[in-house]
Amino acid sequence: MSRIPKWKLEKTNVKVVFRLQFHATHAVEFGRKLADKLFFQHVAQENIFEDGNHLYRFLDDDPVISRCQNIPRGITEVKPKPITDISSRLRFLLSAILEAYTSEDGKCVDYMSIHGSEEFARFLRIVEELQRVELHEVPREEKLSFFINLYNMMAIHAILVLDPPTGALDRRKFLGDFKYVIGGSAYSLSAIYNGVLRGNQRPPYNLTKPFGVKDKRLKVALPYVEPLVHFALVSGTRSGPPLRCYSPGNIDKELVEAACSFLRNGGLYVDLLTNVAYPSKILKW
Numbered sequence: 001m002s003r004i005p006k007w008k009l010e011k012t013n014v015k016v017v018f019r020l021q022f023h024a025t026h027a028v029e030f031g032r033k034l035a036d037k038l039f040f041q042h043v044a045q046e047n048i049f050e051d052g053n054h055l056y057r058f059l060d061d062d063p064v065i066s067r068c069q070n071i072p073r074g075i076t077e078v079k080p081k082p083i084t085d086i087s088s089r090l091r092f093l094l095s096a097i098l099e100a101y102t103s104e105d106g107k108c109v110d111y112m113s114i115h116g117s118e119e120f121a122r123f124l125r126i127v128e129e130l131q132r133v134e135l136h137e138v139p140r141e142e143k144l145s146f147f148i149n150l151y152n153m154m155a156i157h158a159i160l161v162l163d164p165p166t167g168a169l170d171r172r173k174f175l176g177d178f179k180y181v182i183g184g185s186a187y188s189l190s191a192i193y194n195g196v197l198r199g200n201q202r203p204p205y206n207l208t209k210p211f212g213v214k215d216k217r218l219k220v221a222l223p224y225v226e227p228l229v230h231f232a233l234v235s236g237t238r239s240g241p242p243l244r245c246y247s248p249g250n251i252d253k254e255l256v257e258a259a260c261s262f263l264r265n266g267g268l269y270v271d272l273l274t275n276v277a278y279p280s281k282i283l284k285w
Contacts (some may be wrong), residue, residue, distance in 0.1 A: 041184060059131065059184060068181040069157060070127040080133045086126060087146040087248070093123050093251045094149055094245045097156075105244030105265075115160050123153060127180060135183040141248040144197070144226060148246050151192045152234045154180060156243075158189065185217050193233060199225045228255035231262045239266070239280070 031049040041062075042048075043055045061073040088112055094117050101110040114120050125151075138146075158178040165171035175190040187196075194203045195210030200221045203210050211218040232255060234243050241262050246254050267280040 020278055021190050024043050050221075059181070062186075064179070064186045065181045068179045068186055070124070070159070070180045071131060072128075076128050077129050078129070080129055080131075083133050083135060083138055083146065085140060086129055086133060087142060087149070089126055090123070090146070090149055090153065091162075091245055091247060093119050093126070094153060097123075097185060098130055098245060102243055106154065106244055109156070109243060111159055114156060124157075127153075130180060130182045131184070133183050139248070140222065143222065144229075145246040145248045145251045147192050147196050148251075150182075150191060151197070152232075153177065154189055155234050183220070187217070191217065193229075196221050197229045197233075199223060201225060202236060226255075228259050230238070231255065231259040231267075 022285050028049065028051050041056060041059065043057055051054070058075065060071055065071065097114060097117070098106065100119070101114045101117065102108060135143075158174055162174055162178060165174040175193070176188050179188045179191075181187075190203055193211050194201055195217060200209050200218060203216045211221060231241050232244065232246060234240055241258060244254070244258060262280070269278040270276070271278065
């Protein structure tokens, strides 16, 4: 005998009760499929989906996710493409932006021209596909190159929206407040930097790690620190690393080349009179 389960979802601060004419088992299975595709989730992320007195909300009704910069028109209903496909298209766009709007060494970026470009408009459309993308079981090289390239494009986007940070407080806001929703979770620049690429290491002047033990983003973090990423991530300053495009097939070689180039071009200053070396602050990380 079938019954009508009641599922509660929180929608714009109003509790909506859905009555679905399913057998209880089939109804739960159907709900879990929707939750697994990240259309909605438990308000406290305690379970995927269960019958009973639980609260769920749609992805774009989450107060944090709704303010992310890649969800301007609400949650996308298009089936998410594989991360390898999205990553490949992002590399293509980043390469086009590098060729058209940066100096030969990647140090000078024409932000105003990027802002009005077709390449940047296409980038904004592509990153909407990240809302419900699957990030688990992604090979290290693919994940590393994807998040480095995404971080750098996010940084450009943040500079266009917030302007370059000019002090410690501005930098904290720049790194912490500007977010994309990726795979159903909100990622700030700091979360990508310290949480994913630095293997969930505590940021400077912080007491806690970016991802707690129950945070599902912890499964996305690299298993250990990748120290060479500091030579790949742009900061919008002349003293920072130049903008480059990184590929999964050559990521380790490209990171070594980026580190060597950075050190040869001002990252390490040696005073020959006093025999004292003055490294960039990046090396303190």
